[in-house]
Amino acid sequence: MSTVLSVQNLSKAFGGVQAVEDVTFAVDAGEMRALIGPNGAGKTTCFNMLNGQLKPDSGDVLLGNRSILGLPPREVWRRGVGRTFQITATYGSMTVRENIQTTLLSHHRQINRMWTAARTLFVDEAMALLEQVGMVNQYDRACGVLAYGDLKRVELAVALANDPQVLLMDEPTAGMAPRERVDLMALTAEIASARNIAVLFTEHDMDVVFAHAHRIMVLDRGRLIAEGAPNDVRNNEMVQEVYLGSGAVHGVGSA
Amino acid sequence: MGELIVTILTGLSSAASLFLVAAGLSIIFGVTRIVNFAHGSFYMLGAFIGYTMVQAIGGTIVSYWVAVLIAALVVGLIGVLMEILLLRRIYHAPELFQLIATFGVILVIQDVAKEIWGNEDIVSPRAPGLDGAVEIFGQRLPEYDLALIAIAPMVLIGLRLLFYKTRWGTLVRAATQDRQMVAALGVNQRWLFTGVVFLGSLLAGLGGAVQLPKGGADLLMDFGIIAEAFVVVVVGGMGSLGGAFLAAILIGLLNVFGIQIFPNSTLVMMFLVMAVVLVFRPWGLLGKPETPAATGTEIPNEPLRPAVPMVKVLAGLVLAFLIALPLLQELFPTVLDPFVIVQANEILFFVLFAAALHFIMGPGGMVSFGHAAFFGGGAYTSALLVFHFGLPFELAFPAAPIGAALLALIIGWFCVRLTGVYFAMLTLAFAQIAWSIVFQWTEVTEGDDGINSIWPSDWVTPLVLYYLTLGLTVAGVLLIRRIVFSPFGYALRAGRDSPLRSEAIGINIRRQQWFAFTISGAFAGVAGALFLYTKGSIAPTSMEIARSFDALLMTLLGGVEALAGPVVGAAAFKLLEDLFAASEYWRGLMGITIIALVLLLPKGVAGFAQTGVGRRLGLSRAEEVRA
Ligand SMILES: Nc1ncnc2c1ncn2[C@@H]1O[C@H](COP(=O)(O)OP(=O)(O)OP(=O)(O)O)[C@@H](O)[C@H]1O
Ligand SMILES: [Mg+2]
Numbered sequence: 032m033s034t035v036l037s038v039q040n041l042s043k044a045f046g047g048v049q050a051v052e053d054v055t056f057a058v059d060a061g062e063m064r065a066l067i068g069p070n071g072a073g074k075t076t077c078f079n080m081l082n083g084q085l086k087p088d089s090g091d092v093l094l095g096n097r098s099i100l101g102l103p104p105r106e107v108w109r110r111g112v113g114r115t116f117q118i119t120a121t122y123g124s125m126t127v128r129e130n131i132q133t134t135l136l137s138h139h140r141q142i143n144r145m146w147t148a149a150r151t152l153f154v155d156e157a158m159a160l161l162e163q164v165g166m167v168n169q170y171d172r173a174c175g176v177l178a179y180g181d182l183k184r185v186e187l188a189v190a191l192a193n194d195p196q197v198l199l200m201d202e203p204t205a206g207m208a209p210r211e212r213v214d215l216m217a218l219t220a221e222i223a224s225a226r227n228i229a230v231l232f233t234e235h236d237m238d239v240v241f242a243h244a245h246r247i248m249v250l251d252r253g254r255l256i257a258e259g260a261p262n263d264v265r266n267n268e269m270v271q272e273v274y275l276g277s278g279a280v281h282g283v284g285s286a
Numbered sequence: 287m288g289e290l291i292v293t294i295l296t297g298l299s300s301a302a303s304l305f306l307v308a309a310g311l312s313i314i315f316g317v318t319r320i321v322n323f324a325h326g327s328f329y330m331l332g333a334f335i336g337y338t339m340v341q342a343i344g345g346t347i348v349s350y351w352v353a354v355l356i357a358a359l360v361v362g363l364i365g366v367l368m369e370i371l372l373l374r375r376i377y378h379a380p381e382l383f384q385l386i387a388t389f390g391v392i393l394v395i396q397d398v399a400k401e402i403w404g405n406e407d408i409v410s411p412r413a414p415g416l417d418g419a420v421e422i423f424g425q426r427l428p429e430y431d432l433a434l435i436a437i438a439p440m441v442l443i444g445l446r447l448l449f450y451k452t453r454w455g456t457l458v459r460a461a462t463q464d465r466q467m468v469a470a471l472g473v474n475q476r477w478l479f480t481g482v483v484f485l486g487s488l489l490a491g492l493g494g495a496v497q498l499p500k501g502g503a504d505l506l507m508d509f510g511i512i513a514e515a516f517v518v519v520v521v522g523g524m525g526s527l528g529g530a531f532l533a534a535i536l537i538g539l540l541n542v543f544g545i546q547i548f549p550n551s552t553l554v555m556m557f558l559v560m561a562v563v564l565v566f567r568p569w570g571l572l573g574k575p576e577t578p579a580a581t582g583t584e585i586p587n588e589p590l591r592p593a594v595p596m597v598k599v600l601a602g603l604v605l606a607f608l609i610a611l612p613l614l615q616e617l618f619p620t621v622l623d624p625f626v627i628v629q630a631n632e633i634l635f636f637v638l639f640a641a642a643l644h645f646i647m648g649p650g651g652m653v654s655f656g657h658a659a660f661f662g663g664g665a666y667t668s669a670l671l672v673f674h675f676g677l678p679f680e681l682a683f684p685a686a687p688i689g690a691a692l693l694a695l696i697i698g699w700f701c702v703r704l705t706g707v708y709f710a711m712l713t714l715a716f717a718q719i720a721w722s723i724v725f726q727w728t729e730v731t732e733g734d735d736g737i738n739s740i741w742p743s744d745w746v747t748p749l750v751l752y753y754l755t756l757g758l759t760v761a762g763v764l765l766i767r768r769i770v771f772s773p774f775g776y777a778l779r780a781g782r783d784s785p786l787r788s789e790a791i792g793i794n795i796r797r798q799q800w801f802a803f804t805i806s807g808a809f810a811g812v813a814g815a816l817f818l819y820t821k822g823s824i825a826p827t828s829m830e831i832a833r834s835f836d837a838l839l840m841t842l843l844g845g846v847e848a849l850a851g852p853v854v855g856a857a858a859f860k861l862l863e864d865l866f867a868a869s870e871y872w873r874g875l876m877g878i879t880i881i882a883l884v885l886l887l888p889k890g891v892a893g894f895a896q897t898g899v900g901r902r903l904g905l906s907r908a909e910e911v912r913a
Contacts, residue, residue: 082790105792120787122780126589133780136773137792145769149776173589189791 035060035229036081036112036197041090043076050076052253054090058197058229063220065240066233068250069273074233075117077250078199081231082114083107094197113190117201117233119182123175127166127185130174131157134192160188163222179206184215191222198223200232204239212236216243241265249273288423293542295422299431299500301538302438303329306493307511308518308530309445314486316462316525318479320373320384321707324391326512328487331395332361332494333503334403340411340498347415358492365487369480375885377479381707382653386842387884389835392508393877400505401871407504416499430499437496441489442531449527458482462525509831513718516711517556521563523573524708532571553722560715561700568703590649590770590779590849597850608634608756612749628820631752633860634759635816640840640852640859641763642809647838648846649770650802651782652702655710656717657810657837659697662829664690664811665818666724669737674730679742683815690811691804693720698803702796714831721829736825740818755816762809767849769805778802810837839880 037057043050051073058064066074079085081092083104092099099107108114122130135153136142161167164184169177174185183203190198203219204212216232220243223230234240240247240261247264249257257267264270311325322328339353368391376384416433419426449455457478494507501507518537522529540559544552569575593601607614611630615622639661646652667689671677677685697716701709724731731737742751769775780788781795788795818824827833836859843862844855862879866872 084789104789105794108790108792114790116786116790120784120790122783122787124589124779124783125776129589129776133773133776134791136776142773142777142793144773145775146772148771149773150771152773175588189787193791 033060034058035095036231037093038081039091039093041077041080041092042088043073043080043085044088049253051080051087051250054250054253054255056248056255056258058231060196060229061224061227062229063223063243063245064229064231065244065247066231066250067235067237067240067247068233071252072250073253074250075201078114078201078231078233081107081199082112108193111193111196112199113193113195113197114199115183115186115190115201115203117205119179119186121174121182121185121189123173126171126173127177128154128157128161128170130185131160131188131192134189138193156192160192163191164188164218180208180211183207187215187219194226195228198228198230198232200230202233202235204234204236209236209238212239213242219243288425292422292425292427293546294539295427295431295435297539297542298438298535299434299538300541301534302434303493303497304511304514304518304538305438305531305534306441306489306496308515308522308534309441309527310486310489310493311515312519312522312525312527312530313445313458313489314483315519315707317458317482318373318377319381320377320388321381321711322483322486323385323388323512324368324395325486325490325515326508326510327392327395327399328361328365328490329494329511330399330503330505330507331364332357332491333498333501333507334399334408334494335360335491336495336498337403337408337411337503344411345414350414354492354495354498357495358488361491361494362484362488365483365490366480368487369483372881372885373483374476374479379884380846381710382647382838382842382846383884385653385655385707385710386835386838387881389838390877390880390884393873393880396505396508397871397874397877403503405505408502410499410502413499428500434496434500438531438534441492442527445527454478454481513715513831514556516715517560519570520708520711520715521560521570523567523570525574526570526572529570529572553719553726557716557719564700564703564712569708588847592771593850601850605760612752627748627752629860629864631755631820633857634755635813635820636836636840636860637853637856638759638762638816639810639813639837640844640856641766642806642813643837644841644844644846644849644852645766645770645809646799646802646806647841648849648851649775649779649782650799650806651779652799652803653706653710653838654701654803654806654834655714655831655838656697656720656834657713657806658829658831658833659713659717659720660690660694660807660810661814661817661833661837662724662824662826663693663720663807664814665824665828666731666737666814667811668815668818669740669824670731672740673732673737679746679819683742683819686815686818687808687811690814691808694804694807694810695800698800698807702799702803714834717829717834718831721826721831724829725826731826734826736823736827738823740824741822742819746819751820755820758812758816762812763853766809770849774798774801842880843883 034057039055041054042052054077066077068074076085080087083099083102083106086101094110094112099110122133125133129150132149132153133142135156136149139153141152158167158170161170164187166181166184166188169181174182177185183206187203190200200219204215207215216239219230222228244261246259247261248255249264249267249270251273256273257264257270259267307325307329311322314320314322314325336354336357339357340350342353344350344353372387372391376387413430413433416429418429420429420432449459457474461478494503514537518530518533521536522531522533536559537556540555541552544555548555563571608630612627615624615626639657642660643654643657646654664686668682668686671682671685697713701712701716704712725733727733746754777788777793777798780793781798785795814828817828840855840859841852842855843858844851844853862876863872866875869875
C-alpha cells in the first residue's frame with residue numbers, strides 16, 4: 032500500500048492552549064484510520080489543519096508527496112481531500128439531491144454556468160451517490176428538515192462526490208442510533224476499500240472504532256500517545272489510563 | 287505653525303459628536319446585536335430638544351449644561367421607549383427586519399420633529415461663557431471648540447470606568463463578548479438590554495446637543511450623521527470604544543485637512559481612508575473578527591421550486607393586463623385615467639430595481655443598504671454621456687448597466703470581504719460617498735440641481751417607452767430568475783446557507799458574491815436609466831439613503847424568501863406611497879406601516895403564499911413537516 036497523506040510535526044496553539052502538539056503520522060490508500068481521544072484532545076483542530084481551514088503554527092501536510100500547507104480548503108478539496116464536519120454542514124434550503132448536484136457542479140467546474148437549470152444537471156451521478164449512502168428515497172426533501180443521522184449520510188455522499196483520495200470524517204456517526212452507526216461505518220469501509228480511499232475518522236463510539244479501524248491513533252491534550260493495530264491500542268496502558276481517567280468513553284476494555 | 291495647530295484643534299472638536307454617536311451605536315450593537323438605524327434620529331432629537339431646553343432654562347453657564355444633559359436624558363428615555371415597544375419583539379428576528387424596523391422609527395421621528403420644530407433650520411444658540419475665541423499663535427479658535435475637544439475624552443474615560451468598575455459594566459462587556467452568556471442571564475437580560483439602549487441613545491442625544499453651538503439643528507441631520515457614524519464604526523471596529531474614538535479623530539482631522547487640500551472631495555477622502563483600512567484590517571482598527579452567528583436558531587429557507595401552475599397563471603394574467611393597459615386606457619378613458627400608464631411605468635422600473643436587490647439579498651444573503659448607488663449610477667452614466675458628449679439615446683441607454691456594473695464591481699470588491707451587518711453598513715457608506723461625489727462635483731454633475739432635459743429619441747414616444755420599460759423589466763426579472771435556478775445561483779445560495787461547506791467543496795464564495803453583486807448592480811442600473819428617461823432628469827436625491835431603503839422596503843414588503851417578493855413588493859410599495867402621498871404625514875405613515883409589517887407580517891405579502899391559507903389557495907406546495 033502507498034502513503035497518500037502524511038502529517039509531519041503538526042502543532043497548533045490557541046492563545047495559551049496547545050491544541051495540537053508535534054503530531055506525526057501517515058495514512059495509506061484504502062486504509063481506515065481512527066483518531067480517538069477525549070473531548071478537547073485536539074481531533075477537530077487536527078482535521079482543520081489537514082483541510083486548510085486552520086494554518087498550523089508549524090509542521091507540514093503532504094498529499095502524495097506534495098505539500099498542501101497554506102492552501103485554502105477549496106484548493107485542498109480540488110486535490111482530492113473530502114471532508115465531513117462534526118456539526119453537519121449542508122445546505123438547508125436545498126433538497127438532498129441538490130446538495131449533491133451542487134457539489135458535482137463544483138467538481139466538474141460547471142458551477143459558474145448561468146443559463147441551464149442546475150436541477151437538471153448531474154442527476155444520475157447524484158442519484159448514484161445517494162444510492163450508495165441509502166438516501167435515494169429522501170432525495171427530494173430539504174436538508175433543513177432531515178433527521179440528524181440522515182444529514183450525516185448526505186454529508187458522506189457530498190464528501191464522496193469529488194472522487195477523493197482522502198476522506199476526513201469528524202465524528203461521522205454522532206447523533207445516530209447504535210445500529211445505524213455500525214451500518215454507516217461498514218458502508219464507509221466498503222466504499223473506501225472499493226475505491227482505495229484513505230479514510231481518517233474521529234469517533235467516540237469504541238464499538239465503531241474497533242469494528243472498522245485498521246489502525247488507531249490516540250490523541251491526548253494535543254499529543255499522540257499511541258498508534259497501532261486495534262489490539263495493541265486496546266492493551267496499551269497509557270490509553271486505558273486516559274480513558275478510564277476521563278471516564279468519557281466506554282468499551283475500551285471490552286469488545 | 288499656528289494655523290496647523292488651530293486646524294488640528296478644529297478637527298478634534300468636530301470629532302467629538304461623531305465619537306459620541308458612534309460610541310452609542312457601537313455599544314447598542316455590542317450587546318443587542320441590533321444596528322440602530324434610528325441612531326441618527328436620536329442625534330437629531332438631541333439637537334432639537336437641546337435647543338428647546340437651552341431656550342427655556344439655559345441662560346447661565348451651569349443651566350446651559352444642565353439643559354444639554356436633560357436633552358441627552360430625554361433622548362435616552364426615548365430610546366428606552368423604542369426598546370420596550372419595538373426592539374424587544376425583534377431581538378430574534380433576522381437582521382434585515384431589525385434594520386428595517388429601526389428605519390421605520392427614523393421616518394416617524396422625522397415627522398414628529400417636523401411637527402414640533404417646523405421646517406426651518408434652527409440657528410446655533412450661544413453657549414454662555416464659551417462664546418468668545420481664544421488666540422493660539424496668532425490664530426483665533428472658538429472657545430467652544432476647546433470645550434468639545436475636552437468632552438470626547440471625558441466621555442471615553444467615563445464609559446471605561448462604567449464598563450470596568452461597575453457590576454453592570456462587567457455584565458455589558460461579558461454580554462458583548464459571549465452571546466451564550468446573555469441568554470443565561472434570564473430575567474436580568476431584559477434590563478441589561480434596556481439599559482444599554484438607554485446609554486447608547488443618551489450618547490447620541492448628547493452628541494446632538496453638544497454640537498448645537500456649531501451646527502444648529504435641522505431635519506437633515508439624521509441621515510447626515512448616520513453614514514459618517516457607520517464609517518467611524520467600521521473603521522474603528524464594531525464594538526470597540528477605543529476604536530470609535532480613534533476613528534472619530536481620524537475622520538475629524540481628515541475633514542478639516544481635506545477641506546484645505548481638496549475642498550470638494552472631503553467625502554471621497556473619507557472613502558479612501560475607509561478603503562485602505564478595510565483592505566488591511568477588514569474588522570477595523572481595533573475590532574475583532576465577527577464570530578459566525580450560532581447556527582440552528584435560524585429556520586432555513588424552503589427549497590426553491592419552479593412556480594406552481596396557479597402562480598404562473600396569475601403572472602400571465604398580470605402581464606396580459608399590462609400589455610393591454612394602453613389600449614384599455616384608450617377604450618375606457620372614464621375608468622382609467624391616462625395617469626395610470628405613468629403609474630404603471632413607474633411601478634415597473636421599481637420592480638426591476640427591487641428584483642436586482644432581491645437577487646443578492648434573498649439567494650445571496652447579502653443585505654445591501656446602498657443599492658441606490660447603482661440605480662443612480664446607471665441613470666447618471668446615461669445622463670452624463672448625453673450632457674457632456676451628446677450621445678444619442680441608443681448609445682447612452684445601454685451604457686447605463688455598464689456604468690452601474692463597473693461601480694458595483696469596485697464597491698463590491700470591498701464589501702464582500704465583510705458579512706452581515708458589516709456588509710450592510712459598508713454598502714451604505716459607499717452609497718453615501720457616491721451620492722456625495724455627485725452632490726459635490728458640481729462642474730461635472732451639476733450638483734444638487736441634477737441633470738435635466740434628458741429625453742429619449744423621437745421614435746421613443748411615451749407609449750414606446752412604456753413598452754420598453756415593460757419589456758426590459760419582464761426580461762430582467764425572468765433573467766434573474768433564470769440565474770437563481772442556474773448553477774451560479776445555486777453556488778450563491780450555497781454560500782448563504784453554509785459558507786463552511788461551500789469552501790470545503792471548492793466554491794470561492796467571495797468571488798461568487800462579488801459577481802452576483804456586480805450583476806445586481808447592472809440590473810439596478812437599467813432600472814435607473816428607465817427612471818431617467820421617463821422623468822427626463824436625474825438629481826442626487828435618486829442616490830440617497832432613502833432611495834436605497836425604498837428598494838429594501840419593497841423587497842421586505844413582498845417577502846425576502848419568495849422569488850415573487852420583489853415584484854409584489856414593488857407594486858404594493860408604490861400603491862401605498864401613492865395612497866400616503868396625499869397626507870402631510872406620509873413619512874410617518876410609511877414608518878408606522880413598516881414597523882407594523884415587521885411585527886405582524888414578517889414573511890411579507892408574497893410570503894403569505896407559503897402560509898397555511900396561501901397553500902390552500904394553491905399559491906405554493908404543501909408544506910413538509912420538519913423533523
Ligand atoms: N477556534 C478556537 N479558539 C480557541 N480555542 C480553540 C479553538 N478551537 C479549538 N480550541 C481548543 O483547542 C482544544 C482542542 O479542541 P478540538 O475541538 O480540536 O477537540 P476535539 O478533540 O475535536 O474535541 P471533541 O471530541 O469535543 O470534538 C480545546 O481545548 C478547545 O477548547
Ligand atoms: Mg471535535
